[in-house]
Structure formats: structure tokens, C-alpha cells
Amino acid sequence: MKDINDIKHLYIHVPFCSKKCDYCAFYSIPTDSESLINLFLKHLEIEIIRKKHLCGNLQSIYFGGGTPTLLTAEKLEKLFLLISENFVIDPKAEISVESNPASLTEKKIKLISSFSNRISLGIQSFNPALRTTLGRNGDPDCIDNIIESLSRNNLTNISADLIYGIPGQTLSDFQKDLTRVLQLPLSHISLYSLTFEEGTEINKKLNCDKKEFEVLAAEMWHTAGNFLNCKGMKRYEVSNYAKCGYECKHNLNTWLGGNYLGLGPTASSYYNEIRFTNPVLYPWLKGKAPEEDIISAYERLIEIFIMGLRTTHPWSVNIKVPGPALMTSDYMNKKLSLDEKKWQKLLNKLNYLKKNNLLYIIRKNNCFLIYSTEKGRLFWDSLALEIMETV
Amino acid sequence: MKKRVDKNNIRNFSIIAHIDHGKSTLADRILQATFSVNERDFHDQILDDMDLEQERGITIKSHPVRMNYVKENGGEYELNLIDTPGHVDFSYEVSRSLAACEGALLLIDAAQGVQAQTVANAKLAMQQNLVIIPVINKIDLPAANIEMCYEQLEEILAIPKEEVLLVSAKDGTGVTAVLQAIVELIPPPEKPYGVKGTSALIFDSNYNAYRGVVNYIKVVSGYLRKGHKIRLFSNDIESEIKEVGYFKLGMNASEKLNEGSVGYIIANIKSPGDTKIGDTLTRIDDISSKPLPGFKEIKPMVFSGIYPVDTADYEQLKANMAKLQLNDAAFDYQAESSVALGFGFRCGFLGLLHMEIVQERLRREYNMDIISTYPSVIYYVYLKDGKLEKIDNPINLPDVTKIDRIEEPVIKADILSPNDYIGEVMNLVMTKRGECTSTESVDGNHVMIEAVIPLHEILIDFHDKLKSVTRGYGSLDYESFGYQKADLVKMDILINGESVDAFSSIVHRDMAESRGRQIAERLKEVIPQQMFQVPIQAAVGGKVIARETIKQLRKNVLAKCYGGDVTRKRKLLEKQKAGKKKMKQIGKLNVPQEAFVEVLKTSK
Numbered sequence: 001m002k003d004i005n006d007i008k009h010l011y012i013h014v015p016f017c018s019k020k021c022d023y024c025a026f027y028s029i030p031t032d033s034e035s036l037i038n039l040f041l042k043h044l045e046i047e048i049i050r051k052k053h054l055c056g057n058l059q060s061i062y063f064g065g066g067t068p069t070l071l072t073a074e075k076l077e078k079l080f081l082l083i084s085e086n087f088v089i090d091p092k093a094e095i096s097v098e099s100n101p102a103s104l105t106e107k108k109i110k111l112i113s114s115f116s117n118r119i120s121l122g123i124q125s126f127n128p129a130l131r132t133t134l135g136r137n138g139d140p141d142c143i144d145n146i147i148e149s150l151s152r153n154n155l156t157n158i159s160a161d162l163i164y165g166i167p168g169q170t171l172s173d174f175q176k177d178l179t180r181v182l183q184l185p186l187s188h189i190s191l192y193s194l195t196f197e198e199g200t201e202i203n204k205k206l207n208c209d210k211k212e213f214e215v216l217a218a219e220m221w222h223t224a225g226n227f228l229n230c231k232g233m234k235r236y237e238v239s240n241y242a243k244c245g246y247e248c249k250h251n252l253n254t255w256l257g258g259n260y261l262g263l264g265p266t267a268s269s270y271y272n273e274i275r276f277t278n279p280v281l282y283p284w285l286k287g288k289a290p291e292e293d294i295i296s297a298y299e300r301l302i303e304i305f306i307m308g309l310r311t312t313h314p315w316s317v318n319i320k321v322p323g324p325a326l327m328t329s330d331y332m333n334k335k336l337s338l339d340e341k342k343w344q345k346l347l348n349k350l351n352y353l354k355k356n357n358l359l360y361i362i363r364k365n366n367c368f369l370i371y372s373t374e375k376g377r378l379f380w381d382s383l384a385l386e387i388m389e390t391v
Numbered sequence: 392m393k394k395r396v397d398k399n400n401i402r403n404f405s406i407i408a409h410i411d412h413g414k415s416t417l418a419d420r421i422l423q424a425t426f427s428v429n430e431r432d433f434h435d436q437i438l439d440d441m442d443l444e445q446e447r448g449i450t451i452k453s454h455p456v457r458m459n460y461v462k463e464n465g466g467e468y469e470l471n472l473i474d475t476p477g478h479v480d481f482s483y484e485v486s487r488s489l490a491a492c493e494g495a496l497l498l499i500d501a502a503q504g505v506q507a508q509t510v511a512n513a514k515l516a517m518q519q520n521l522v523i524i525p526v527i528n529k530i531d532l533p534a535a536n537i538e539m540c541y542e543q544l545e546e547i548l549a550i551p552k553e554e555v556l557l558v559s560a561k562d563g564t565g566v567t568a569v570l571q572a573i574v575e576l577i578p579p580p581e582k583p584y585g586v587k588g589t590s591a592l593i594f595d596s597n598y599n600a601y602r603g604v605v606n607y608i609k610v611v612s613g614y615l616r617k618g619h620k621i622r623l624f625s626n627d628i629e630s631e632i633k634e635v636g637y638f639k640l641g642m643n644a645s646e647k648l649n650e651g652s653v654g655y656i657i658a659n660i661k662s663p664g665d666t667k668i669g670d671t672l673t674r675i676d677d678i679s680s681k682p683l684p685g686f687k688e689i690k691p692m693v694f695s696g697i698y699p700v701d702t703a704d705y706e707q708l709k710a711n712m713a714k715l716q717l718n719d720a721a722f723d724y725q726a727e728s729s730v731a732l733g734f735g736f737r738c739g740f741l742g743l744l745h746m747e748i749v750q751e752r753l754r755r756e757y758n759m760d761i762i763s764t765y766p767s768v769i770y771y772v773y774l775k776d777g778k779l780e781k782i783d784n785p786i787n788l789p790d791v792t793k794i795d796r797i798e799e800p801v802i803k804a805d806i807l808s809p810n811d812y813i814g815e816v817m818n819l820v821m822t823k824r825g826e827c828t829s830t831e832s833v834d835g836n837h838v839m840i841e842a843v844i845p846l847h848e849i850l851i852d853f854h855d856k857l858k859s860v861t862r863g864y865g866s867l868d869y870e871s872f873g874y875q876k877a878d879l880v881k882m883d884i885l886i887n888g889e890s891v892d893a894f895s896s897i898v899h900r901d902m903a904e905s906r907g908r909q910i911a912e913r914l915k916e917v918i919p920q921q922m923f924q925v926p927i928q929a930a931v932g933g934k935v936i937a938r939e940t941i942k943q944l945r946k947n948v949l950a951k952c953y954g955g956d957v958t959r960k961r962k963l964l965e966k967q968k969a970g971k972k973k974m975k976q977i978g979k980l981n982v983p984q985e986a987f988v989e990v991l992k993t994s995k
């Protein structure tokens with residue numbers, strides 16, 4: 001197969017943090033070792049040179065981690081240079097940087113503002129006791145200074161991350177966090193329900209039945225939906241809220257089946273209908289190839305379809321009888337095609353899910369618009385499992 | 392070629408004992424003392440060659456093995472040893488093995504002394520006129536009480552102290568003396584009076600995926616070799632022997648099986664169903680006029696339904712059950728169907744452990760995904776019109792208005808317990824609706840309590856409870872003892888408002904409520920939460936007697952799902968999907984296989 005050479009979305013994984021948070025299951029190494037970071041940058045350059053031909057005019061770039069802002073200003077500059085020198089970046093491209101507020105300095109903010117136009121602040125919670133439960137370092141009260149500095153530097157597209165459903169957290173604690181975070185001039189918020197992932201510190205710390213937290217967490221999800229909606233922030237994905245027009249383009253692209261290139265340890269890419277996952281740091285440094293997830297076209301279609309249902313964006317399916325059904329979303333410039341029989345089978349399942357209030361299906365002539373209900377998003381795992389069964 | 396061992400130098404013997412008294416460990420030592428096992432290949436309880444046996448540390452099947460033994464002052468012997476299981480549920484294995492032997496080593500754990508199955512198995516051997524060599528094992532244990540064992544053997548089995556050997560199977564002490572006793576005390580096999588021609592007793596069999604049916608036999612008269620045409624007495628089916636051999640650790644082909652020897656034959660018998668354990672086979676060119684005495688038909692005592700999870704697997708399950716039955720003569724099955732589960736089989740077992748083992752073997756050896764229903768015994772239901780119906784499946788219980796009375800099977804239990812716990816044991820018998828009929832002291836410190844108890848009560852947890860009230864010292868043997876009238880009712884389990892016939896059971900009226908509550912609690916734990924609330928109810932005659940509710944799932948969504956999580960999430964969902972395939976759909980919800988097992992357990 002010929003390599004695609006117009007991937008428009010780029011992800012960079014910086015796998016370092018100052019300290020591992022107790023709830024974190026991401027791939028990151030707690031270190032600030034200069035030499036390791038240098039090594040990382042050196043190999044990132046190698047990977048860039050090897051893969052940059054895959055990309056066209058970039059529409060979005062996302063620096064995630066780990067904590068990209070853990071890098072010193074000097075290293076950060078080097079990282080940005082690597083990107084700007086090797087890729088063509090559309091002037092309107094969305095360029096996001098994830099940050100831990102504790103790691104931000106005036107100098108770094110200046111640098112970030114000069115290169116990017118979107119920043120996300122990992123606040124998680126303002127409540128000191130809950131921060132301790134999470135094992136999250138840093139003082140959240142530095143936020144106001146940071147916001148001030150960001151606006152001085154004209155970086156105004158700001159997102160914040162909060163976590164809810166924390167053991168010990170009451171509904172009113174959560175409302176306080178929400179109120180506090182909305183005092184900031186944000187355009188976007190990510191709210192994550194705490195997950196007790198296997199192997200995390202918090203999972204070990206709390207050996208009780210985690211199911212009990214789910215009841216309250218569900219309530220918080222509803223509360224947040226209503227509360228933020230009133231403030232003009234719409235939930236456009238299970239855990240993401242934005243002012244109109246400020247949805248994260250980069251993430252929408254991945255949810256809705258677009259191609260993207262991921263660089264750095266454990267970063268994943270999707271193109272040529274294959275998902276690739278890079279190895280962890282050391283094998284990555286040694287140049288080990290990414291793992292390829294090769295599945296049938298129909299399985300891939302279903303995977304993309306269910307991912308899209310995490311968002312409020314509809315899928316449209318055009319049918320021509322006889323002939324294949326064509327599935328698209330407004331976010332993807334390619335059509336996914338599925339044969340008549342498979343579409344019928346899928347449609348039966350979708351109708352069943354509609355009956356259970358998990359989906360909306362609107363039919364206009366030969367076109368179906370399919371999107372998830374609020375309940376469908378809250379039970380997305382169940383929904384996804386049902387749809388997977390048609391494979 | 393090896394010199395043929397004279398028939399007078401053949402010794403056939405079994406090792407019998409109560410469970411865990413060290414039979415398989417002594418077999419290990421004997422195998423080593425006769426150089427029958429390569430030290431490199433050796434591991435503990437080497438004859439327990441099923442994974443299940445190794446995992447659970449118990450013997451499930453009888454295991455025959457041949458050894459050559461050269462006595463110190465000359466004389467070469469062929470020893471055919473059969474290691475037997477100790478658990479009551481497998482006593483049929485013991486009695487069949489004994490039929491292939493002239494002698495038995497009776498083991499007694501030096502710390503535990505004579506236990507219920509010691510007595511039961513010793514009696515089996517005596518009935519078959521076998522020479523018994525009593526052996527006190529585990530004399531290395533600090534808690535060993537050899538004097539107590541002597542006394543019990545004398546009092547209970549009339550075995551004088553002088554005949555008893557002292558052994559530690561663990562460190563090998565006394566094993567040489569055991570070998571000597573075997574050749575000196577056990578007589579060589581002898582052709583029974585009046586038997587003419589060639590005849591061999593099939594005492595076990597096995598289905599080998601590559602070679603078909605393997606029959607385990609003892610050649611009682613004549614001899615067998617490859618190419619011989621044979622005939623089975625029970626069904627006149629004729630076939631030709633393709634291979635004869637004997638057991639080492641595994642099958643070992645040989646030229647010939649001589650009179651008196653234990654070994655196997657593979658003939659071109661096509662269907663597993665053609666072989667019957669206890670049958671006699673004879674040679675067409677050296678025909679014997681009458682069959683050997685076979686085995687007493689064994690009657691299953693516990694019944695439960697076994698169903699394929701995927702209804703499409705029915706035929707395959709049927710074929711595999713036939714194969715398994717070859718290797719488990721006590722297991723019985725016939726077709727039945729259930730509203731909740733579709734087509735399956737009603738199966739008969741000797742006890743709950745037996746039931747569990749059969750299910751595990753179907754899963755592991757035959758790769759079947761199965762679920763089983765709540766176990767039941769056979770009830771005699773007398774109708775008002777005078778008719779009698781025998782019910783082994785609760786769903787077939789006639790309408791209450793038609794029933795005059797129900798009788799349930801009872802057993803006579805012999806419970807051996809230290810004096811200190813008599814009170815607790817009697818109390819236990821009472822709570823299980825039983826009645827103590829006599830007590831007899833067996834030595835200064837132990838009593839034998841005879842009790843009549845409903846079989847149904849024994850099935851579930853009597854044995855565990857007995858062990859716990861006697862600190863592990865009590866033991867139990869039982870046999871059926873007819874039927875008794877009882878106040879029994881059918882209890883239904885409703886999940887989400889639907890009665891699930893697979894969970895129905897027949898219980899005593901006084902126990903229905905507590906039993907119902909237990910089952911409901913159990914099901915609540917194992918059935919996953921759904922997007923809706925799921926009530927679980929236990930009901931008798933339409934009246935709900937216990938209720939639990941599986942709370943509604945409040946949310947079920949992975950919070951973070953970005954680029955790299957997609958593949959991971961899909962793989963996770965795929966796993967769940969595979970898991971869901973193994974669940975049984977009942978109405979709107981999927982019930983995992985464990986649910987069907989969990990309802991059996993009463994206490995955690």
C-alpha cells in the first residue's frame with residue numbers, strides 16, 4: 001500500500017513528569033534527568049525525519065504526556081523548533097500544549113504562547129484534601145497568576161482539566177471546584193471521572209469496593225452537564241465541554257476516524273486504515289518499530305463508528321439500494337463503505353439501542369443521521385459492546 | 392527379549408484408604424523402589440496424571456501400573472499395582488479395581504487413625520476375599536499415634552497388631568517390608584473354578600483421541616494377543632485386537648497379555664457406547680462359556696442438568712459425554728430440555744464432588760462451554776389418584792393440588808468422631824433433619840454414630856460442616872437407606888420477574904426461606920449490574936419469600952479515550968464480548984456461568 005502523505009494532525013508524546021500522580025495510568029516516567037530528556041529529543045528528531053513525509057499541511061498539533069511543560073524553557077524551545085522546521089503548519093492550525101500548572105514559569109509561558117495557540121491546565125481539583133487523595137503535587141492557587149501571564153502573552157484559548165468522583169468528595173465539593181474553575185477565562189474544560197486503573201497507587205491505597213463511587217460520579221456527570229451548559233459550555237464528548245467553536249479539533253479528529261501521526265514513546269498513529277502504537281521509552285530509543293493493529297475493514301469501521309458516538313457529532317449513512325451504505329461524519333473527508341447485508345445487521349442493532357434510549361436515529365429519504373443520546377454517552381461502554389457484537 | 396514371568400510370580404494389588412492417607416505417595420515409593428520410574432521424570436503423586444488430580448492433590452481415577460520386582464534372595468515378580476481414590480464419591484473406582492486384584496494394602500494415617508472410608512474400603516476388600524495388608528503410614532509425623540491405630544484396627548476391623556506394617560511413605564521407611572509382604576502374603580492370580588476358554592474382565596476404559604477406545608482388563612483365563620478376534624458378552628459385538636499392552640507410566644504395547652495379568656487392549660470397536668464396564672470379553676477361537684461376575688450396577692444419587700452455553704454445541708456435547716462416560720462408569724446422562732437453557736442432559740452423579748469433576752473434565756478435556764443446574768435427588772411423588780411419579784428435576788414436580796405426599800431418599804450415615812465432639816455431631820445431624828439411630832464406642836476415644844439423614848442435606852455442605860464441628864477429626868461414610876415422607880416444596884427463583892427453571896429446587900418447607908435468601912444474595916453478587924434495576928426473588932407457590940435487588944448501573948463509560956486508548960479499549964471490549972458469549976441469555980439479561988455454580992454454595 002502506498003503511504004498516505006497528507007496526514008494533517010500531529011501528536012507528540014513527552015513521557016516525563018516531576019512525580020507520578022497516584023491515579024495515573026499514562027505512560028510517563030518521573031524524572032527530570034537532563035541527559036534522558038536530551039536523548040528523548042535526539043530520538044524524536046530521528047523519528048520526525050523518518051516520518052515527516054507522511055504529513056501534509058498540518059491542521060492541528062498536540063503536545064501531550066506526561067508533562068510537556070516539565071521540559072526547561074531551553075528544551076521546550078528546541079522541541080518547538082524541531083516541529084516548525086520539519087513540518088508545514090497551516091496558519092490556522094490548532095496547536096495545543098498540555099501543562100501541569102506547577103511546572104509553568106513566566107519564561108515557558110512566553111515560549112508556549114509564541115509557538116502555540118491553545119494550552120490545557122491540569123488542575124484536577126482545588127481542594128487540598130482531595131489533591132492529597134489524588135497524590136497530585138503543586139499549589140492550585142498559582143493558577144490566577146498563570147492566567148494573568150497567559151493573557152499578557154495573548155494566549156487566550158485555555159482549557160482546564162478537573163477530576164471528579166474522588167473518594168471523599170461530596171457533590172458540593174465538586175460544585176465548589178466547578179464554580180472556582182469557571183472564574184477563570186476558559187474556553188474549554190475536560191472533566192474526568194476518576195478511574196481506578198489496575199496498578200495505580202490510588203487503587204492500592206483504597207482497597208474497597210470502587211462501585212460505590214460510581215453512583216455519586218454519575219450524579220456529578222449530570223450536574224456538570226447542566227451547570228456548564230448554563231455557562232455556555234456544551235458537552236461535546238463524554239468528558240469534554242467547550243464554548244461554541246472551541247472544541248478541541250485535534251481530539252475530534254481522532255474520535256471521528258481521521259488520520260493522525262503520533263511521535264514519541266507509546267504514541268499512537270492512524271493512517272492507511274492501520275493503528276500503530278509506539279513502544280515504551282527504551283525500546284523506542286533503540287528504534288523499535290511500532291506495533292500494528294491490523295483488523296478487517298468492517299471491524300475498523302465499527303471501531304471508528306463507536307468512537308464517534310462518544311461525541312455529539314452525528315454519523316450520516318447514505319444508502320443506495322442495491323449498493324453499499326456510505327458512512328461519513330462532518331469531520332472526516334473520507335467515506336466508509338459497508339455492504340448491504342452488514343448495514344442491515346448493524347441497523348437492527350442500532351434500532352434496538354434506539355429503543356433503549358441510547359441512540360437517536362433520524363431518517364430522511366436515503367440518509368440516516370445517527371448520534372448518541374445523553375444516556376448513550378453515559379453508558380458508552382455498554383453501547384460500544386452491543387455494537388461490537390455485530391462484528 | 393525379557394524372560395516371561397511365571398504366573399505364580401504375578402501379584403495384583405490395590406492401595407486403599409481414607410482420603411489423603413497417603414496412597415499415591417506410597418505408590419511413588421514403590422515405583423521408585425522397583426526402579427519403575429526414571430528419577431529425572433519423577434514428581435510427587437506421579438500416578439495422578441490428570442491435571443485436575445495434580446491441582447487438587449486428590450486421586451480421582453484408579454491408576455494401574457506394572458512393575459518388575461526382584462526379591463533379594465532371587466525370584467522375579469510382576470507387580471500390578473492399582474492406586475485408588477479415597478473420596479466417597481469415587482468409591483466405585485475402588486470396588487472395580489479390587490475386582491482385578493488378589494490383595495490390597497490398607498493404609499491408615501498414623502495421626503488420624505481409622506476413618507470412615509478406611510472401614511468402608513476394608514469391608515469392600517474383605518467381601519471380595521482379598522488378602523489385606525494393613526499399613527500404618529505417616530509414622531514420621533510428630534502427631535503419629537501408632538498405639539491408637541493398633542487399637543482401632545483391632546477393635547473395628549479385627550486386625551491383630553502383629554500383622555500391621557509401619558511405614559512413612561514420605562521418607563521411605565518400611566517400604567521394603569511392604570514389597571516383601573506383597574510377594575509373600577498376596578497369592579498369585581488363580582483361574583476361577585470351572586472357567587473354560589479365554590476370558591477377561593473389563594474394569595475400566597478410556598477414550599483416546601488418536602486411538603479410540605482403550606479397555607482396561609484383567610485376563611482371568613487364557614491369554615490375548617494382537618490379531619485375536621474377540622467378542623463382548625453383553626452385546627455380542629465382535630472385533631479384532633489391534634494392540635495389547637500393560638501400563639507403565641502410560642501405555643506400553645506388548646506381545647501378549649497372559650493369564651492373571653492386568654493390562655489393556657485396543658480393538659477396532661467403533662462407538663464408545665459399545666463398551667460396558669464390567670463386561671467380559673472372550674476369544675472367538677477359545678471361547679468361554681459364561682461371563683465373569685461383573686460389577687454391581689451403580690445408581691447415581693445426585694442429578695443435575697448440564698447444558699451447552701451455545702445451543703449449537705448440543706451434538707458435540709452428546710458425543711463428548713459418551714467418551715467421558717467410558718472413563719467414568721459412575722456417570723450417567725440422558726437428554727432433557729429447559730425453558731431457560733434449551734436442550735441439554737440430565738446427568739447422574741455419585742455426589743457433588745463427582746459432579747464438579749465431571750463438569751471440569753468436560754470443560755478441560757473436551758473444551759465444552761457448559762452450565763449446570765441446581766442438583767437434585769430423586770423424589771417419589773405420590774399423587775392423589777394413587778400414581779407414583781419419580782422426579783429428579785424440580786421443574787417436573789406436579790401441581791401441588793395433585794400431590795398426596797412426597798418422599799425423599801435418605802441415607803444411613805456412619806460417622807466416626809472423637810468422643811469430645813459427640814454433642815456437636817448430633818446437633819449437626821439434627822439441623823440437617825436427620826436422626827441418630829445408634830452410637831457405639833469404637834475405642835476409648837472414638838464413637839461411631841449411626842444416623843439416618845435426607846440425602847439432599849448431605850449433598851450440599853454436610854461434610855464441610857462435619858469437618859468443622861469436629862476440628863477435622865470426624866469422617867463420614869454413607870449408603871442409601873430407602874425413602875421417607877417429608878414436607879417438601881418447590882422453590883422458584885425469579886430474575887427480573889421471570890422464573891428461571893434452571894435455578895428451581897425442591898426444599899423442605901422449614902428451610903425454604905433461609906435457602907431462598909442465600910440463593911438470592913449469591914445471585915446478586917455474581918450477576919453484573921445492568922442499566923436497569925434487577926429484582927431477584929425466591930418464591931414458593933407464587934408467594935415471594937426472599938428478595939434482593941441488583942442496583943442499577945449508574946454509568947459505564949471510560950472517562951479518557953484518546954488516540955492511544957482506542958486500540959486498548961477495543962481489545963478490552965473484544966474480551967468482554969468473548970466473555971458475554973459464554974453467558975446465558977435469560978430474558979433481557981446475561982447470566983454468567985458462575986451464577987449456576989454459586990447457587991450451590993451455601994456459606995462462603
Ligand SMILES: Nc1nc2c(ncn2[C@@H]2O[C@H](COP(=O)(O)OP(=O)(O)OP(=O)(O)O)[C@@H](O)[C@H]2O)c(=O)[nH]1
Binds near residue numbers: 409436
Ligand atoms: N508426613 C507425611 N506425609 C505424608 C506421608 N504420606 C503422604 N503424606 C502426605 O499426605 C498428603 C496426601 O497424600 P496422597 O498420597 O496424595 O494421599 P492419597 O491417599 O493418595 O489421597 P487421595 O488419593 O486423594 O485419597 C500429601 O500431602 C502427602 O505429602 C507420610 O508418610 N508422611
Ligand code: SF4
Binds near residue numbers: 016020025
Ligand atoms: S502529570 Fe499527568 S501524566 Fe504525569 S503522572 Fe500526573 S496524571 Fe500522569
Ligand SMILES: [Mg+2]
Binds near residue numbers: 414416439474476477
Ligand atoms: Mg491419591
